[in-house]
Amino acid sequence: MSENSNPIAAATDSGPAITVVQHQESVPLGLLTDALAGARLHIVRPDAGEPLPGAEGLEALIVLGGSMAAHDEQDHPWLAAERDLxxxxVQHGVPTLAVCLGAQQLAMARGGQVEKSAPTGPEQGVIEVRMRPDAVTDPVLGPVVAALGRDIPAPSMHADAVTALPAEATWLASSQQYPFQAFRVGSAVGVQFHPEAGEDVIRRWAENRGLDVEEVTAGYRPNAEALTTLVTELGAAFLAQIADRSRLAVR
Structure with a gap:
């Protein structure tokens, strides 16, 4: 898919170029689209047969979530190529945001471990994520901590989980149910939660899974302001990381 054929990319003609790997129609960039206003967003769909780019020429990268498992290469052979990407x-210092499945892929790509259908069960709806001390100085999560404190509400929808971080990773956040909610590996940050998922998206996911929709979405309205702050601050901080890299490159 060319950048000009992408309706999101066509809407902006300035700012950094961010390649967004989307794994299925039902798991879009969502609220991050507005949070990344001004960027040129190029959506790549490996599930539709579109080739993944090489990392060398990327200005920035986002890898989204999906209902497939990171280990499910038989049905989704592009998963291995995505881990290589x-x-x-990371090796090329590309600012990268990896969400849910993307975070699991990042962990596996750098030597961590992911367990399918982890024994503590699925984590669904708005959960509390506790930021660890290293998150305070993280280029992407630091502004979130500054705005919301160390305990933040965040949307979640997963059953598979990272069970061991890569040896080089910095552990950034946990939840009561799962320890590895966020981590950094060099230029890449992985988040198990879904900052991009608004109530409408989580509602559709719950419906598709046959869950109690009202129960899953109950945490949205009480935390509406904080959830908006989460995605706004995270998006702005990611753009700032991209800009910092660009400034260093021209020195």
């Missing part, structure tokens, strides 16, 4: 992005 994530690892290469």
């Amino acid at each position: 994530l690892s290469a992005a």
Whole structure:
């Protein structure tokens, strides 16, 4: 898919170029689209047969979530190539945001472990994420901590989980149910939660899974302001990380 054929990319003609790997129609960039206003967003769909780019020429990379498992290469053979892309992005210093499945892929790409249908069960709806001390100085999560404190509400929808971080990773956040809610590997940050998922998206996911929709979405209205702040601050901080890299490159 060319950048000009992408309706999101066509809407902006300035700002950094961010390649967004989307794994299925039902798991879009969502609220991050507005949070990344001004960027040129190029959506790549490996599930539709579109080739993944090389990391060398990327200005920035986002890898979204999906209902497939990171280990499910038989049905989704592009998963292995995506891990190669994530690892290469780290090696080349490409600012990268990896969400849910993307975070699991990042962990595996750099030597961590992911367990399918983890024994503590699925984590669904708005959960509390506790930021660890290293998150305070993280270029992407630091502004979130500054705005919301160390305990933040965040949307979640997953059953698979990172069970061991890569040896080089910095552990950034946990939840009561799962320890590895966020981590950094070089230029890449992985988040198990879904900052991009508004109530409408979580509602559709719950419906598709046959869950109690009202129960899953109950945490949205009480935390509406904080959830908006989460995605706004995270998006702005990610753009700032991209800009910092660009400034260093021209020195």
